[in-house]
Amino acid sequence: MMKKKGFHLFDAVLMSVVVIMVVESVAPAAAIGPSQFFWWIFLLIFFFLPYGLISSELGTAYTGDGGLYDWVKEAFGVRWGGRLAWLYWINYPIWMSSLAVLFSQVIGTLLHTNMNIWVSMIIQLAFVWTVVILGNKPISESKWILNLAAFAKIFIIVALSVLGIYIAATKGIANDLSFGNLLPKANVSSLSNLSVIIFNFLGFEVVATMSGDMDNPKKQIPQAIVYGGILIALLYLLSAFGVGVAIPADKLSPSSGLLDSFILMIGHMNWFVILIGIFFLYTLASEMVSWALGVNVVAEYAAKDGALPKIFGREDKNHMPVGAGYLNGIVASILVVISPFIPNQDIFWAFFSLNVVALLLSYSMMFPAFIKLRKTEPDIARPFKVPGNKLVVSLMTWIPEILLIITIILTIVPLNGSKTEISGKMPILIGTIITILIGEVIVQVTQNRKDI
Known part of the structure; x- marks a missing residue:
């Protein structure tokens, strides 16, 4: 009798919440102002919905552990797969370094102290390597961390929503929500923040890379994406509403943190804010662990396929992709160490923006790959298929x-x-260009060695 695998539908739904639900970017999204509501709903319909449906079709038709890499390589060849794998991987250590900085900042806020550079750096490095070690564990051993994180994120978002609605009901709505203000503003500062909302919707393909640990991936992947997608959409809309009605938009900025929102709502630090802060610290680490389980697998898969250097393909005795995992830690540690010496001291937003761009660039290859595979491989079995005629x-x-x-x-x-x-x-912009050029060199050198 075949032993049942340890990653079930319930775990997959909760993992989609942990991976996709980015609570630290709720406040930056709210900095857009009242028009954020328009953008949340617009992007839910025109980005999140099609992205989820396309991920379901590709994830069930191509069930290898390569995820996005598999889809792009199958459509456009190994070199394009390598470019995708590089951008998809490099976003992760950049993101981890930004969250390490945020992690130490939140601790400083909770302790009412301004930590010196070296204490902050030790905390940040401890965050990075804790995530690396946990991210190198099999999903069956880590799922309890992710499940608890999902409930912590749901608690934070519900608390943010309820508190925001209560404040709006007792003290009045903080922003002018007239029809004109709800419409999108055609100014660069507002539109530049839209990347944060799209970033908040990404990650479904990470669930697809867990297919090898599922009992019935062809059934569970689309179910997890549908159920998880509905839950995530509701939570995002609730959080947007809570912040939008309780906090004036001019008090928020792209670098505003989640804890800032609670302090602004309550007016001071108290036991509840401290509790939220502790939950938030846990979700930051668990969020990185959940993404590691997908990003490292993709990088390892690409390395074994000859698209990335062999070091990305190194495994431990449990067949976990520790090569990619340790590279994450090394790159993130370098960024953490140099971050205090960067002239732009808004480190979190600088790192976060570069990571967002790298990830968005990798996803820009997914949609063309989908439409091409529909045309070139029409006979591949598709247990789930995006509904609609050719135009739709x-x-x-x-x-x-x-x-x-x-x-x-x-x-x-x-x-x-x-x-x-x-x-x-x-x-x-400069960081993006450098990142792309480094990736191009790595992919070309790897391919040339493979061809010898």
Whole structure:
């Protein structure tokens, strides 16, 4: 009798919440102002929905552990798969370093202390390597960490929503929610923050990379994406409403943190804010662990396929991708060590923006891959298929793709020429170009060695 695997539908749904639900970016999204409600609903319909459906089709038709890499490689070849794998992987250590910085900042806020550089750095390095060690464990051993994190995120979001609604009901709504203000504003500062909302919706394919640990992946993957997607959409809308009605938008900024939102609502630090802070610290670490389980597998898979250097493909005795895992720790540690010496001291947002762009660039390959595979491999069994005729499928492919490209441009290109925008975006633009060039060199060198 075949032994049942340890990763079930319930775990997959909760994992989708942990992976996709990015609670630390709720406040930056709310900094857009009242028009954030329009953008949440617009992007839920025109990005999140088609993205979830397409991930379900690809994840059940191509059930290997390569996830996004498999889909892009199958459509466009190994070199494009390597480019995808590089961007998908490099976003992770950049993100981890930004959350390490945020982790130490939250601890400092909870303890009412301004930690010196070296104490902060020790805490940040401890965060990085704790995540690396836990991320190198099999999913069956780590799922309890992720399940608890899902409940912690749900608690935080519900608390944020209930508190926001209570404050709005007792003290009045903090922002002008008239129809005109709810409509999108065509200014660069607001539109530049849209990348945060799209970033909040990404991660379904991480669930697909867990197919090898599922009892029935062809059934469980689309179920997890549907159930998890509905839950995530509701939680995001609740959190957006809670922050939007209770906190004036001008008191928030792209670098505002979750804890800042609670302190602004309550007016001071108290036991409840401390409790939220502890939960938040736990979700930051568990969020990174959940992404490691997907990102490292993709990098390892690509390395074994000859698309990335062999070091990414190294495994331990449990067949876990420790090569990619330890590289995560090394890169993130370097970024943490140099971060205090970067002239732009808004480190969290600088790192976070670069990681967002790298991840969005990797997803920009997914939608064209989907439409091409529909045409070139029509006979592949698709247990779940995106519904609709050719026109509907084309719209569900190209609308999200166009939104991704526009969002990337708005995030990295200084469009209005102001000093603020140039100083804020030029480091991200330069970092993006360097990241792409390094990836291109790595992919080309790897391919040339493979061809010898």
